[in-house]
Amino acid sequence: MRVTVPCLTALALLALSSQTLADDAAASAFQPSALQTGPDSLGSSFAASAYYNAADQSVWVVGSTYGTAFSPSSPISSDDDFRGGCFFASINVTGADGIQWKQKQTFAMPGVEQSCTNMLIQSSQRVLATGYAQQGNALNDQYEPGGYNDVAQFGMVVDLAFNPSGSPFLTLQGGHLMQESTITYPVDIDTQAGDNYAYILSMETSEDVSAQDGGGATQQDPARFFRYGSSQYGMVVTQVSLTPESTSSSTSMSTEYTNNGNMQVLGETWRKFYATNTGATVHAAGLLKVSDDILLAVGTTSGHGDAFGKDAMSGDDLDGFITKINPATGKMAGSWDDPSNLASVRLQSMNRRDDWVSGLCHNPRDSSSIYVVGATKGRIDPDAPESMHSDSVQAFVMKVNVYTLTPTWIRQLPAPDSDQQPSSVRASACTVTPDGGSIYFGGIVENGSVLSLSGTQTSFGGDDVFVAKLDASNGALKFVRQFGSETNDEIAMRGGLSTDSVGNAIVVGNTFGSLYRTRGQDEDSSTQQSDVFVATIGAFNGKLVLPVRLGESDLNSDSDESDQSGEAGEIAEPKWAGIFFIFFGIIAAATCMCCIIRRRREREVATDRKKVLDYIGDFDVEDVDLKHSATGGWHCSYAGPLAHGINNKSRFRRSFSDYVDQEVDITSPLTDAADYADSLFMTASETPRLRSAVNIDDGGLSFTESLSQKQNGARGGWGRDII
Secondary structure: OOOOHHHHHHHHHHHHHHHHHHHHHHHHHOOOOEEEOOOOOOOOEEEEEEEEEOOOOEEEEEEEEOOOOOOOOOOOOOOOOOOOEEEEEEEEOOOOOOOEEEEEEEEOEOOEOEEEEEEEEEEOOEEEEEEEEOOOOOOHHHOOOOOOOOOOEEEEEEEEEEOOOOOOOEEEEEEEEEOOOOEEEEEEEEOOOOOOEEEEEEEEEOOOOOEOEOEHHHOOOOOOOOOEOOOOOEEEEEEEEOOOOEEEOOOOOOHHHOOOOOEEEOOEEEEEEEOOOOOOOEEEEEEEEOOOOOEEEEEEEOOOOHHHOOOOOOOOOOEEEEEEEOOOOOOEOOEOOOHHHEOEEEEOOOOOOOEEEEEEEEEOOEEEEEEEEEEEOOOOOOOOOOOOOOOOEEEEEEEEEOOOOOEEEEEEEOOOOOOOOOOEEEEEEEEEOOOOOEEEEEEEEEOOOOOOOOOOOOOOOOOEEEEEEEEOOOOOEEEEEEEOOOOOEEEOOOOOEEEOOOOOEEEEEEEOOOOOOOOOOOOOHHHOOOEEEEEEEOOOOOOOEOOHHHOOOOOOOOOOOOOOOOOOOEOOOOHHHHHHHHHHHHHHHHHHHHHHHHHHHHHHHHHHHHHHHHHHHOOOOOOEEEEEOOOOOEEEEEOHHHHHOOOOHHHHOOOHHHHOOOOOOOOOOHHHOHHHOOOOOOOOOOOOOOOOOOOOOOOOOOOOOOHHHHHHOOOOHHHHHHO
16 A cells, blocks of 8 residues: 555654654643741751652652751750751651641750751661761760860761651661761762662761851851861761661660660671772762662762873863772672773863762663762763853763763753852752653752753753753653752752652752742741742653742743742643644644545545456457546546557467466568557558567567566556556
8 A cells, every 4th residue: 555755744743743642631630739847946957868668659768857847756955955867757648638747757866966967768667877076976875085186077877667657767786886087978878679788978088177067056058068177078978787687775865866875886797988099079969879789879079080080181170980889798899901891980071170970860861871960060971052151050860881881872951151259059869750751860950050841941040940851762852941049949968859750740849938939028038048949840740849939920921920828830831732733633633634535535546447458458459548528537548659550469468377488489570470460550562661570669678577477567567557
């Protein structure tokens, strides 16, 4: 069956329209929602990371708090010597009424500052979290006085039992106290299902340091700002056993931190310290166990060394790095001489500007690749445009092969520069959808910058949050969203992105403004506390809940006016897109129908003409022309040699099969055969004309063609040309 190009195009448009309508249906079924903690008169709360629990389709958030937002039954008050604690919260993201808090809990010690930076759900009944604390913390019974007596900040891994219906829902079982250095900042923790060990990434220094502004009364984000003065930090990776090696007596803690028994000690099995050759600080950012043979750590440094891209050509500017580690020993894995299995690599811009790596994530359907996110002042992506200002910062994401440590693709996400100041966009988190087809990455937009095609034409005020969705296989941008309050907002520093089971994005972060609740007049803007926010974003169209001060206005609107109703609105999917495809779907259907009708008519005409020619063929007449008559029916006229009185028809009475695979001489005079005695327009006295040899030069078949070719040609070449 012959299918015309217009019909193919129509079918393609129909398929595209059908898929668009299916996407529209899925998108319309998703309703975004958002929430924000507060008011909290006591102090700020800062989310550090988020973790999606597929078992009950909830999102877990871990962070630090100086207030009561996550202590609904806590006796904490302004009279207590409360210097901050860890909080945990689970959130229902699949309810008919939108996302809702399920459970909240704060772990705090009077007079001791404690903060949590990351977490993972190791099993259905066990949660592990990393953090740091001063002496007198919840794991202080593991403190060894013979070690570093001048420890100013301990690192810790807390081991928590999870009881979904319990109150409290988390109970401290024990953990591991990191006390080998003066200062320890745990950054990340990872393991795999069925693994007997967990791996912790930290920054450590043994130099004398002094406390600075950054914690306590100033209440800055502990996951983003160092509490202690600048120093030279190295990167440490530690393996701890998930099988408790011993128990110790419980210390006195707040009611929410009581473990109701002895503390289990998670023993350290190995610990490796990675430092640069020059002693430059290493800013560790993320850790991922890829397989039983590969553990990857990422971060940023201006120094050099085997673990940070051996022999990489670089100056004193900051560069990102990926380090490959053997999970069994903690030593470097891979080789510097084998490109198919590199041990480390340096991620640097082509024009040697500052580059930062802030996080990584993996694809659940592709164990051979990871995704790395960060920011650059230069050009990591060769196709990225040049910035107007030399100090402009652009976010980037790249897909990297875990064996060769080479990028598969790289994408930079710039914001247009203004004449007054450089733009700044920094990525710090990423996550891949469960089907492995898309990746979200996000971060903050600073300096009043605005991302192109982000749904807004102006900054919301202060620092905004952005989330972009890309194709995981090639990095093609699907959509980008920028949103925020009238003041500063940020995505959670150590991993504020996750997805639900169908690929909708879940964003967790911190805000000092009225993002998803209107702050009261008693909340002085000059001393506003940080609230934690959670928001969902639609997978198909980037639909999200607008900040409360925008009401139901559309971020894509050209109007500068905003609805100040205080009700959260939603970004609607661009209506013209659906209408566009529906319109072309109708056109495609009409075009396809016209093609079918036309083809049917052509076949009917061809069939009628063939019947007439078959009838004429019974009269031993060749070379006739058949056309539509003006009065209807058919008009027949002689053509070719027959128009000059020579009829060759009877010469071909023999079957086609008689001429297969042989040459036939047809050059003899027509009158040599009795078959031609009744040739039209010819008398017995006329000299017969001759026909050319071997082939009939009418576009028909050669007599030396195969039988199958003749059968495919129906009645021969002449019949095929006419029809």
